Amino acid sequence: MTQDEMKKAVALAAIEYVKDVPIIGVGTGSTANFFIDALADMKHLFDGAVASSVASAERLKSHGIPVYDLNAVDSVPVYVDGADEANAELALIKGGGGALTREKIIAAVAEKFICIADKSKLVPILGGFPLPIEVLPMARSHVGRAMVKLEGDPVYREDFVTDNGNIILDVYNLNITNPERLEQEINNITGVVTNGLFAQRPADVLLLGSEQGVETIIA
Secondary structure, three states: OOHHHHHHHHHHHHHHHOOOOOEEEEOOOHHHHHHHHHHHHHHHHOOEEEEOOHHHHHHHHHOOOOEOOHHHOOOOOEEEEOOOEEOOOOOEEOOOOOOHHHHHHHHHHOOEEEEEEEHHHEOOOEOOOOEEEEEOHHHHHHHHHHHHHOOOEEEEOOOOOOOOOOEEEEEEOOOEOOHHHHHHHHHOOOOEEEEOEEOOOOOOEEEEEEOOEEEEEEO
């Protein structure tokens, strides 16, 4: 089974979690795109979606699925999104696509967060994937210096602007043994909008694709 086939399998498995749900939170990235495409076949069964990025909103609309502003809905029963890394406690690193802030907002609102990923994303310790941090442009150097003090190697993501008009620093060589504490510590740095650690609000369910099929891991 190829990586794309694993992604499609977990996307289809996630459909079981959104049946009879009026509003569906939808993430960003290649795995989330498979989920969006799967929603097209059942769009008559729900009212619409809340999207974590402009790109996902456009893909949803291309299938004729209504997209609502988060402020316009009463609740988000289920949020489905991928991850760049996940550990056994379902803490995640997200933000490889640059949508981490909106993803984190929808995850915070959602009653249940379903993470969909292929088996390569499950790791014993987070940090092999560089940690994205969304930063106000004028604070780039300040935040970079702060990350060096935390023993990370920050790299400015060239030619990229988030949907919020900010920049991304990708921080390499972090050995994240306490994700929740590091998430809070980085968010306390002046100029940081948020970082890609989803530990204070981890996933509730991880659907992991492998050659053997889809494994369900519950926090």
